[in-house]
Every structure is written in C-alpha cells, then in structure tokens.
Amino acid sequence: MNKPKLKISILSMSLLTMSFLVITNAFGAMTKSFPNVPVAKIQMIGTVPSLGTLIATIVVGILGVKYSKKSLSLIGLLITTVGGLLPLVIHGSVDVLIGCAFILGFGLGFVNTLIPMLISIFFEGEERNEMMGKNTAMNSLGSILMMFGGGLLGAKSWVNSYWVFLLGIFVFLLVLFVLPTDKVDYNEKSVNSNVFGILGNLNGYIWLIGLVTLLMGILYTIYPTNLSIVIDQKQLGSTSITGIVNAVGTAGGFIAGFSLKYLNKIFKDKIIASGFITLGITFLLGRTANSLVLICIGGILSGFAMSMIMSTIPFYMSVVSHKYELAVSMMVFQFMNSIGGFISPVLLNLLHIKAGEGSFTFGCICCFVIGLICILANLGKRIMSNSVKEG
Structure with missing residues (x-):
C-alpha cells in the first residue's frame, strides 16, 4: 500500500x-x-x-x-x-x-x-x-x-x-x-449487520465521548454565531472585521491540525480538557478585551480548540470500537456534532441568555467547567486504558 x-x-x-x-x-x-x-x-x-x-x-x-x-x-x-x-x-x-x-x-x-x-x-x-x-x-x-x-x-x-x-x-x-x-469483514457483513443491535452493544465510552461531542457542538457554535454581535457591541469594527477574525481562526485550526502530534506530546491524555479550556479563554478574551488584536488572538485559539477536540474525539471513538462498530461509532460522532450545532441557538434562547457578550460569558463558564471535569475524571487516560484489542 x-x-x-x-x-x-x-x-x-x-x-x-x-x-x-x-x-x-x-x-x-x-x-x-x-x-x-x-x-x-x-x-x-x-x-x-x-x-x-x-x-x-x-x-x-x-x-x-x-x-x-x-x-x-x-x-x-x-x-x-x-x-x-x-x-x-x-x-x-x-x-x-x-x-x-x-x-x-x-x-x-x-x-x-x-x-x-x-x-x-x-x-x-x-x-x-x-x-x-x-x-x-x-x-x-x-x-x-x-x-x-x-x-x-x-x-x-x-x-x-x-x-x-x-x-x-x-x-x-x-x-x-x-x-x-x-x-x-465477515462480522460486519452478516453477524452484526443490524445497526440498531450494534448501537445497543456499543462500549459505554462511545456514549460518553458522544456527550462530549454534543457539548462541543453546542459551545463552539456560540463563537461564530455571536462574534459579529460582540464586535459590534464593543464598537471595534464592521462585518469585514468579523470576516478577518474568522479567517484568522480558520488559519489557527489549520496550524493546530498539522501540529497535533506535538500538541499530543505536550498535553498527552489531557488534550480534550486543554481544548475546552482553550475555547474558554477564547470566550474570555472576546468578553473582556476591548482590543481587536486580543480578539484576533482569541480567534486563533478558537481554531486550536476546535482542532484539538474534534481531532481527538474520533480517534478516541476508534480505539474503543471493534472494527465492525466503526461505522456506527462515527455515525454517533457526526450525529452528536450536527445536533449540537443545530440546537445551540435554541438552547441559549430557552435559557434566556442574551446574544453577544452574554452568550460569550455562558460559553466561557461552561468550557472551563467541562475542562475541569475532564481533568478530574481522567477522561483521556480512562478511554485509552479501555481501548479494544482486535484479534
């Protein structure tokens, strides 16, 4: 090959x-x-x-x-x-x-x-x-x-x-x-061909990681959907400025994606927790800073956070899945991510959280709390210790 x-x-x-x-x-x-x-x-x-x-x-x-x-x-x-x-x-x-x-x-x-x-x-x-x-x-x-x-x-x-x-x-x-x-392989084609049967027998860590994916989908969506409102509230610029910050964030994701090997060496089994904390810092900068430079730094960090978390989640799902479960596990990953992004604005509305700075405050608190929980629960270490050994 x-x-x-x-x-x-x-x-x-x-x-x-x-x-x-x-x-x-x-x-x-x-x-x-x-x-x-x-x-x-x-x-x-x-x-x-x-x-x-x-x-x-x-x-x-x-x-x-x-x-x-x-x-x-x-x-x-x-x-x-x-x-x-x-x-x-x-x-x-x-x-x-x-x-x-x-x-x-x-x-x-x-x-x-x-x-x-x-x-x-x-x-x-x-x-x-x-x-x-x-x-x-x-x-x-x-x-x-x-x-x-x-x-x-x-x-x-x-x-x-x-x-x-x-x-x-x-x-x-x-x-x-x-x-x-x-x-x-044989197991995929015949014995385990019922997707709903596979869903019912998935490793419990798949559903835990799926919950983390859902939370990430909800929280990350807050950033791009409220960024222009925050910039307008702070009177830092027009729509074009928002486009620049988003572009900077995309560049940050590109750099982080190709640097994941080195990020893993730094954060090891705490990389998901580090990703949420990084996203929390993004929201914190957006909420408190009155400088466009700091807002752009937050944009870069948002790209790093997205890459750190959304690269690691499917990897974690793959290591706790048998080969014949991979299709269903990745379905859970993508489904939870899509649902998170879809319900994010609805959830904020139900919680009566104001758009712009209020949403950034909510995102900041949630990200720091989730990051801390992941650290205290040793999430990454637990997942890797329960990896599936084929054959």
Whole structure:
C-alpha cells in the first residue's frame, strides 16, 4: 500500500467538508436577484445543508456496516458534486437552490462521516491520531480555498460561485483511482449487520465521548454565531472585521491540525480538557478585551480548540470500537456534532441568555467547567486504558 497516495486521497475529501459555506458570500447579490423573496428564505440555502448532513449521517451508519467505505465515499462525492454544480444550470428559483443545497448537504454527510472511518481502517496508533489532526487542518484549508475561490468566481455574477464545485470532480477521480478498496469483514457483513443491535452493544465510552461531542457542538457554535454581535457591541469594527477574525481562526485550526502530534506530546491524555479550556479563554478574551488584536488572538485559539477536540474525539471513538462498530461509532460522532450545532441557538434562547457578550460569558463558564471535569475524571487516560484489542 502506497501510504503517501493513500493519505492524499483521503485528505483530498476533507477539502470539501465545509464547501456548503461557499454560497453564503453571495447572499447580498442574491437578494437583488430575488427582490420579492424574504431574506430569511434565501439564508436557508446556507442552513438547509445541515439537515441533509444530519439525515445522511444516519444513512451512512446503516450502510457502513455492510458496504465498502470507498464505494460509499464515491457515492457521497458524486452527490456533493451534483448538488454543487446543478445551480449552474437551474438557478431561477430560490426553492430550487434550497433543494440543491439539501442535496449538497446530503452528500457532505456521507463524506464527513466516512473520512474518520477510512482513517480508522487504514491507520493505527499514533499515525491514526496524526491523520485525524491533518483531517481537521484540511477542513480549514478547504474552507479558505473554497470561500476565496467562490468569491473570485462570483465577482460578476453570484451564479458563477458554484463553479468552485468542479473541485468535487477532481476529488472523485482521485479517490476512484488512488484509494484502495477496503474489505468488509465477515462480522460486519452478516453477524452484526443490524445497526440498531450494534448501537445497543456499543462500549459505554462511545456514549460518553458522544456527550462530549454534543457539548462541543453546542459551545463552539456560540463563537461564530455571536462574534459579529460582540464586535459590534464593543464598537471595534464592521462585518469585514468579523470576516478577518474568522479567517484568522480558520488559519489557527489549520496550524493546530498539522501540529497535533506535538500538541499530543505536550498535553498527552489531557488534550480534550486543554481544548475546552482553550475555547474558554477564547470566550474570555472576546468578553473582556476591548482590543481587536486580543480578539484576533482569541480567534486563533478558537481554531486550536476546535482542532484539538474534534481531532481527538474520533480517534478516541476508534480505539474503543471493534472494527465492525466503526461505522456506527462515527455515525454517533457526526450525529452528536450536527445536533449540537443545530440546537445551540435554541438552547441559549430557552435559557434566556442574551446574544453577544452574554452568550460569550455562558460559553466561557461552561468550557472551563467541562475542562475541569475532564481533568478530574481522567477522561483521556480512562478511554485509552479501555481501548479494544482486535484479534
């Protein structure tokens, strides 16, 4: 097996994971093209992919115990590319664009769930952990490239932003010809083919890690959704400033992803706790600082926190899962992450927590408390000591 080519083929898929954000750059121009359509409906083009992803996560969990992960990846890439390129042909109706966005999200649900599965299948130990970090780094790089490329292409017409999804064809061909076909073993194909049976017999640590994933999804979503409000409350700048801070945060995630091996050496089994504390510091800086420089430092730390936690969680899930459980375990991971992001604003509203600085205060306290609990409970050490030994 050619390891460099294998790594490239898997990580190329990571470039697409945030591609649903591409069209959000064009919302302003789209409101002019559809003056009689409510802005909230146009914004659904950026939010409905999450629904498609959520549904696809469950579908992949069911299919992943029976079929080759490479085959499912190709299906996901095909659906993603079709959903992304179809608006170039049909773009006269917002309803059609929302439908295409759902298709795009459904395809991305396949891709996002399958990437950690493939890493878990083809890599072991420290190399697997390192690849999880590189996956989050490539997510960040893909976000930068796709947003930047979509912005350039859509400078004259917002429709042209969709040309950036031609990247999907390149990734599809790379996976088709370079990624080796994984074998579905006997246990996956027959004895444990019932996904609900597997769910019922999962290691208890899977559900504990799933809870941590849910909490991370809720808390991290607070940061980007309230950042512009905080900056406005502090009178530090306009929307463009928010974009710069978000870009800096994405760069931080990219750096942290490729540095995960060294971060693991520093924080060892406390890396998830350290990630939550780092995110807590991000909220603290955003809440107390009146300097744009400190806000940007917080943005970098948010990227580090995301990478540290969201790289380590699927790795932990993989080490406490049997091979035939990987598909279902990664389904739990992606499902909990998606649910967390979806319910985050709803939860804050139910708790009557004000947007902006109030939400940052809530996020700060929660992150420090969770980080402390993870340290006191020796979460990382307990998980690694309960790792599954195959064969």
